[in-house]
Amino acid sequence: MTALYDLTIAEAAPLLKAKTLSPVELTAAYLSRIEAFDGQLNAYIRVLPEQAMAAARKAEAEIMKGGYKGPLHGVPIGLKDIYNTRGIPTTGHSALYRDHVPEEDATTTRLLAEAGTILLGKLSTWEFAIGGTSFDLPWPPARNPWNLAHDPAGSSSGAGAAIAAGLAMGSMGTDTGGSIRGPAAWCGIAGLKPTYGLVSRRGILPLSFSLDHGGPMCWTSEDCALMMDVLAQHDPLDPGSADVAKPDFRGSLQKDVKGLRIGVVRHFFETDAESDPEIKAGIEAALTTFRDLGCEVIDVTLSPLSAYGDVAALISRSEAFAFHEETLKATPELYGELARQRIMMGAFVRACDYVNALRERGRLIAEIATVFEAVDALICPTMPGVAPKLGELGNMMSRSRPSFTRVFNVTGSPALSVCTGFSAAGLPLNMQIVGRPFQDDLVLRVGSAFEKATSFRDRRPAQWAQPALAAE
Amino acid sequence: MSETISVEAFRLLLDRAGIRVKPESFEDMRNAYTLLQAMRERVRTSRGYDAEPAHIFTPADR
Numbered sequence: 001m002t003a004l005y006d007l008t009i010a011e012a013a014p015l016l017k018a019k020t021l022s023p024v025e026l027t028a029a030y031l032s033r034i035e036a037f038d039g040q041l042n043a044y045i046r047v048l049p050e051q052a053m054a055a056a057r058k059a060e061a062e063i064m065k066g067g068y069k070g071p072l073h074g075v076p077i078g079l080k081d082i083y084n085t086r087g088i089p090t091t092g093h094s095a096l097y098r099d100h101v102p103e104e105d106a107t108t109t110r111l112l113a114e115a116g117t118i119l120l121g122k123l124s125t126w127e128f129a130i131g132g133t134s135f136d137l138p139w140p141p142a143r144n145p146w147n148l149a150h151d152p153a154g155s156s157s158g159a160g161a162a163i164a165a166g167l168a169m170g171s172m173g174t175d176t177g178g179s180i181r182g183p184a185a186w187c188g189i190a191g192l193k194p195t196y197g198l199v200s201r202r203g204i205l206p207l208s209f210s211l212d213h214g215g216p217m218c219w220t221s222e223d224c225a226l227m228m229d230v231l232a233q234h235d236p237l238d239p240g241s242a243d244v245a246k247p248d249f250r251g252s253l254q255k256d257v258k259g260l261r262i263g264v265v266r267h268f269f270e271t272d273a274e275s276d277p278e279i280k281a282g283i284e285a286a287l288t289t290f291r292d293l294g295c296e297v298i299d300v301t302l303s304p305l306s307a308y309g310d311v312a313a314l315i316s317r318s319e320a321f322a323f324h325e326e327t328l329k330a331t332p333e334l335y336g337e338l339a340r341q342r343i344m345m346g347a348f349v350r351a352c353d354y355v356n357a358l359r360e361r362g363r364l365i366a367e368i369a370t371v372f373e374a375v376d377a378l379i380c381p382t383m384p385g386v387a388p389k390l391g392e393l394g395n396m397m398s399r400s401r402p403s404f405t406r407v408f409n410v411t412g413s414p415a416l417s418v419c420t421g422f423s424a425a426g427l428p429l430n431m432q433i434v435g436r437p438f439q440d441d442l443v444l445r446v447g448s449a450f451e452k453a454t455s456f457r458d459r460r461p462a463q464w465a466q467p468a469l470a471a472e
Numbered sequence: 473m474s475e476t477i478s479v480e481a482f483r484l485l486l487d488r489a490g491i492r493v494k495p496e497s498f499e500d501m502r503n504a505y506t507l508l509q510a511m512r513e514r515v516r517t518s519r520g521y522d523a524e525p526a527h528i529f530t531p532a533d534r
Contacts, residue, residue, distance in 0.1 A: 310511040317508070329490055341497055345508055347489035353512045358525030360515050365526055 004029040005166030006460060009223040012169065013071035019063060023074030026169075027056035027118050030076045034120065034167050037464060040148060042140045043162040045081045045093060047121040052076065055118045062116070071226045071250070073116030078168040080156050081122035082129055083109050083214070084203035092128045092205050095138050096327060096334040106203025107235045108172060108214055115230040120168055124158030129174055129207045130320060131339030133157070133393050143390060144186060145461040146427050150387040153182035159217045160187035165464045170227055174204055175213045177312055178382070178405025181417035181432060184217055185382035188419040188428025188456075190447060191217040192224045193405075195437045196412030197242030199228075200235035208319035209240070211312065211409045220457055221418060221447030225249035228440060244438050252441035257449040258294030260442075262287070263375035265302055272305040273402035275384040282420035282429035283381060289453050290379075290446075300371050300378065303364060305402040311364065312406040314349050314357035321346025361410055368411045369436075377446050378434040380404050382417040386427035404432060414440040416447045419456045474509040477502060 002011070004026055015021035031049050038044050059074040084090050084102035086109075091097045105113065113119070124142040126132055133141045133151055142157040144150040145165035152161045156173025160183025163171055173180040175193040184191025192215045199214045206212055216227035228249040235241040264287065269275040287297050321328075324343045332340055371378070381404050408415040413434050420429045433450075435443040451457050477485070482502045486493055493501055 306514070310514050313508070313511055314515060329492075332492055337494070337497060341493075341501060341504070344489075344491050344493070344501065345504055347491055348485060348505055348508055349512070353515065355525055356515045356517075356519075359519055359523045360517075362524060362526035363519075 003465070005033055007169070008220050009071060009075050009169050009218065009226050010220070012075065013226070016063060016074040017068050023056040023059040023063070023118060024053070026074060027052050027076050027120070030120055030167065030169070037165060038167060040143065041145060041161050041165055041167070042124055042142045043158040043165065043167055044078065044121045045091060045124055045139050045158070046089065048088065048119060052118050052120050059116050059118060069116040070230075072112065072170075072230055074118065075116070075169050076118045076120045077112060077170040077172070078120050078123045078159060078162050079109060079172050080125050080159050080174060082125055082174060082205040083172055085109055085119070085122065088122065090122065090205070093125045093137055093139060094127045094335065094339070096331065098138055102203070104203060107200035107237065108231055109203065111230050111233060112172070117170070123156070123162055123171060126155035126157065126179070127336045127339040128205065128324070129155040129176060129179055130342050131336050132342070133390060134336040134338050135391075136336045141390065144387050145464060146188060146387070149389055150427065151186065151390045151393055153186040153383070153387065155179035156183045156191075156217060160184055160189060160191070163187065163189045163217055163219055164461060166460065169218070170223060171217045172214060173217045174207075175215060175409065176207045176211045176316055177409055178403055180213070180215050180217055181382045181405045181415060184417040185430030186387035186428065189217060189219055190221045190224050190416065190418050190451070191215065192228065192416045192440065192444065193408065193414065194228065194232070194440050195242070195414045197240050198244070198438065198440060199231045200233065200238040200241055202235050202238040206323055208316040210319065211316050213409070220451055221416060221444045222253055224416070225253055225441070225444045225448065228444070232440070242438070247441035249441050249444060252445050253448045255445060256294075257290075257446055259296070260377060260446065261296045261298065261375040262290050263298055263300035263371065263378045265378055265380040266299050267301060268305055268380045268404055269384065273384055273404070275381055276386065278423045279381050279383070279385060279429055283379065283431055286420050286431050286450060287379065289450060293449055293453060298375065300375060302371060302407070303367060305404070305407065307360070308364060308407040308410045309402055311357045311361050311410050314353055315361070317342075317346035318349045318354045319346070365411050368413065372436045376435070377443065380432050382430040382432040386423045386425070386429065408434055412437060414443045416443045418447045418450060421456055422459070474506050474513060476506045477509070
């Protein structure tokens with residue numbers, strides 16, 4: 001029998017709808033696991049047991065009266081602690097915002113609540129989504145559920161860890177340079193950075209206005225699709241929100257991937273940036289799976305990774321410094337060292353450098369649009385390796401290394417990370433699936449087809465079924 | 473590749489920006505500045521006047 005915490009949202013939803021599974025029972029099971037395990041994982045900054053149980057009882061009453069709202073009704077989730085929650089502290093994992101209690105929910109927080117989700121708590125993050133794995137903050141960094149000695153990646157570290165360990169059924173992360181996809185990769189789950197403008201940023205603490213994206217992190221791509229059916233809404237209060245027709249995300253998963261043209265950005269991981277052999281082997285095996293599914297696989301060429309990295313760094317540092325300058329100068333001691341260093345670099349980007357980065361960004365967006373005339377989706381790794389030991393990512397220089405993820409923050413493209421297997425050491429391998437703007441449904445369809453054609457979704461970090469744990 | 477900025481010049485930049493750096497972070501910051509400088513140089517290429525900043529997706533992209 002499948003344990004409650006092993007159910008996906010797609011598996012739990014019909015049980016909740018049929019009243020054979022109670023939101024109260026489900027929420028209590030998750031809270032019990034959080035209490036048992038999160039002391040070692042640090043996925044949560046703040047757990048909300050009373051509020052969660054009250055919401056669960058409300059959801060149960062609604063369902064019993066025939067008021068079932070849809071596949072997220074009664075589903076326990078967590079939010080990265082940069083999503084505003086009315087009346088509940090939203091800290092950004094920073095001493096600076098330790099007492100920050102928003103008066104309004106983020107738009108996404110509200111949409112998920114209206115869909116009937118149960119908020120279990122607020123999840124760990126890198127400080128203000130930029131600080132890196134830090135040990136000088138009010139809360140400890142999250143750890144990787146596959147091996148507690150290893151890094152879960154960031155900045156949506158708690159969101160990735162919670163899903164992999166079965167401490168939430170769904171979660172919300174944010175992604176400015178890879179902060180949804182990186183933790184999804186190293187924690188072995190599915191994480192979607194939607195097209196820029198498809199999911200509202202209203203009420204999410206900003207890092208870089210033009211590169212920030214909010215999106216779902218779940219065990220499967222199918223679950224991400226269920227969350228996107230709720231999240232993809234035009235928001236007039238977000239100036240970057242796109243008023244576009246909303247796809248039927250779940251419905252799209254029923255369509256075939258046969259005949260799709262998959263472009264492999266081979267130079268990214270073979271010449272532009274060094275990648276682990278196991279990651280490359282995972283990609284090659286995935287391409288074989290896609291061929292078996294009837295896809296056409298062809299190599300494509302984009303600008304070198306460094307071109308995207310330059311643009312992303314200059315834009316993100318400038319925009320981050322613009323937001324933080326006042327508090328960074330007034331109260332630098334309230335920031336952790338890594339966040340302070342990384343944000344401060346924005347002080348040295350001149351206005352003309354920022355504008356030229358935006359002009360180069362325009363060229364890169366046009367280039368990828370041309371490539372997408374010949375293919376339906378792109379494939380490359382999410383991360384060049386598996387999760388390193390916690391603390392090895394540390395210094396600010398790491399941000400200068402080529403990144404496979406920042407590419408698609410620059411272009412605004414929808415990009416999904418999925419698990420392609422496991423290393424010899426038992427750590428998840430990864431792949432990124434990228435689509436045309438606003439074809440997030442196709443990206444999820446490709447991801448879901450891959451997950452269903454392989455067995456990697458059957459393997460959970462084994463130790464989390466046990467009551468006691470020990471780090472390596 | 474950009475040359476590493478001198479200690480004196482970097483101190484001047486920090487003062488001008490009005491930001492304080494812990495002594496133990498100074499060298500990390502100075503090295504990172506060199507990387508940033510290289511990035512700035514790489515995006516400073518000749519472009520036509522029609523190379524406008526990226527703002528939005530064009531309708532055709534939607």
